[in-house]
Amino acid sequence: MDNLTPEMILVISMIAVAVFLFITEWIRLDVVAILMMVTLPLLHLVTPAEAISGLSSNAVVSIIAVIIIGAGLDKTGLINKLVKPILKIAGKSQSNIIIAISLAIAVISSFMQNIGAAALFLPAIQRISKSFKIPISRLLMPIGFSAILGGTITLVGSSPLILLNDLIPSNLEPFSLFDVTPIGLSLVVCGIIYFIVFGRFVLPQGSKNIQDDLEIVSPSNDNPVDEIGTPYELRTPDNFTDYREPVRVDDLRKNYLVNVVALTEPPDTKIKSPSGDTVIRAKVDLVVFGKKKDVERMAQMEDMVLKDKLETFVNDIDSQTSGTVEAVVAPRSSFAGKNINSVNLQEKYSVTPMAIYRHGEIYRSHIDELPLQVGDAILMHGTWRRLKMLNTEGDLLFTTPVDVELMRPEKAALAGIWLAVSLTMILVFKIQLSICLLTGAVGMVITRVLNIDEAYESVDWRTVFLLAGLIPLGAATEKTGTAAWIAKTVLSATGQVEPIVLMSIIAVLSTVFTLVISNVGATVLLVPLVVNMASEVGADPRMAALIVGIATSNSFLLPTHQVNALYMGPGRYRSVDFMKAGGIMSILFIFVMIGSIYVFYGF
């Protein structure tokens, strides 16, 4: 066996320092990574060029590009369209949402890069967290883990598995695309069950920060959303205005406590936030906010047709373009002492006031006549653009942030095309991933799906530097022979053991390696070694190689996997969160993997 060189000792020390800092979090993880990037060349463990090569690595550039593509898709509302059917099945329960999205992301990442699937879902998960008021930290980790686990469902799901057939000796039968599927599916199911059952114990509780987690805050305990209801679309029939007094927007509020937030004006104009005296005509579509029973009563009494879902206004009344916010009458506001009618929110700002909160009481009827007082909270609905305008006037203090980015639903088709271009380049032309994704990202910028500043802003630099800084550490481990030395030492120390013990050792070794060096590096290094070892103890060498290929996805203990690095910032996770939730996941992973390989293939 080779001797331990001083370089190897230095590399092992550097890994120890990095892991120690990861665990203690004396300095932030991305800073630890940058520290490595700087220290390793100073110690002559890597060349300066190698030290910063992470910044130009295929993985990091791919991540930057895929985040930009994700932002573009989100901005145009495509992500929402993708997520809506999933949410329809899942309902509002946290568990169901986790199950539905985890399964979806696992399936997607079984055919494409895990990081790509994870980046595409990130904006969607953030929206879901916001609208269902589920702390984001409860969603991201389970879903991120599913993306990683999903990579083991097919042979093209993750880089180590793609490489596997090239690494095993030619006398062994190559793996086919779905050979890993039973194992991968077992792992995904195990991961989901783990988080559904134990999620509440292992995941951080999540921030109770009002600004981040709640869309609307109320001074009373009642949920204002319950009070103002949800949007419904109705249509007035042809004879709506025959033989009757005109029905005005205000009448509907007074009689049924429903607020009209939009209606059509024949032939094809859409009016947002119509004023109270707007007459409702025949053959128009209107959107109202109200409780179901009130809306149904109105539809019945006024002979309107209640539609099953938003149709005409489906793109106007979604959370991307408009929303319901709460704003408080500010001290010295010019609104104080006036009533809503004279403030004229509808005509001046095109926003619809729906309810007023005062001293814990909600006023829904007669709000237009109520003289406003400083401290009154007004619940209102409008487009983000209009609410933003109102916000800048300073008469109202918004308790809900309205600096929501403006959406560009009209660019949805372009965003979709650029995603398709990228995917075609990846899947059909087999061009390098980073270039394919950059093409899509640049395409989106050029066709103004998003502008270049928005593209820059969407990139999370914590993720970029965390990954870029750890790449030279992996390189140093391999280059100095440290990885090979460790692998050989561990495997030779095992001696003659039962196949199942050897397989377990291989699994643990792959898991540890993948945390520090890249999963591809770990696979390249370990597969030739374990194939020989397995042959020696009479175990199936193919299965030993397969274990390496799969176990290099067992990267949950530290946020060093690309997906975990990506989700760490938005989820506000700390290393300790990964150690806690990911530690158990890693152990389960090994058990389920060994177990299912044994059951499906034997050793």
Add this chain to the structure above:
Amino acid sequence: MSIITISRGSYSMGKEVAEKVAEKLGYKCLSREVILDASDLYQIPEIKLIKAIHDSPTILDRIGGSKKAYVAYYQSALADRVKEDNVVYHGLAGHLLLKGIPHVLKVRIIADLEDRVSIKMKRENENRQEALDIIKKDDEERRKWTHNLFGVDPWSSLLYDLVIHINKFTVDDAVNFICQAANLEQFKATNESRKKMNDLALASRVKAYLIEKRFDVSVLSESGNLIIYAKGDDRLDEALKNLPGDIDGVNNIEIHQNISPHERAI
């Protein structure tokens, strides 16, 4: 298709006018029935109710609010009776108890004191002084009652659409005027005005129920959406959750403890 309230002093021929109007228009004529209804509905002896709504509130009444309760019961019974339209009501304070309803024609019949005294002397076989004293006392009682409960003077002509002095005008003249007025467009019931009448009936029913439970409240109903103006009381929520089954048409309830009641609240 309207509701006519006829307010009158005692022995002013108002009853005769009311009955003839009802007969001529084919309307129902109401007065005492309302008291019977209220006494039935709220299980109060008729005599107590009559006394309560006739005499002005005593100091005790004002503290305990019992008079208010009786008026609430009465208002509820009245609103219930007249909401079907085509009614002439010549009982107590109809013009005040049915305020805000567009198709109510509010009439006041007055007569000279001397004429009233002579009618009373003839009918009750009393001497002049006796009759005069009783009529004066009665008028004073009504004035105080209306003032205490509604804050207005029943003799103010602004409270009425039509004030007819039976002197040069005969009872039949008065009947003709009233029937003519009742046929005017503005006193015809519309969907809107009927809805208001139903709302008033509902609000007064809910108010009577809450007052029975000893809550000091004002109530406004708009299309079955109730606003209850109350002084802080935690039991109110509970009481409203358990509204009696025969109160129907309530769609939503809002409770407000921090603002003064809307002018249309009762």
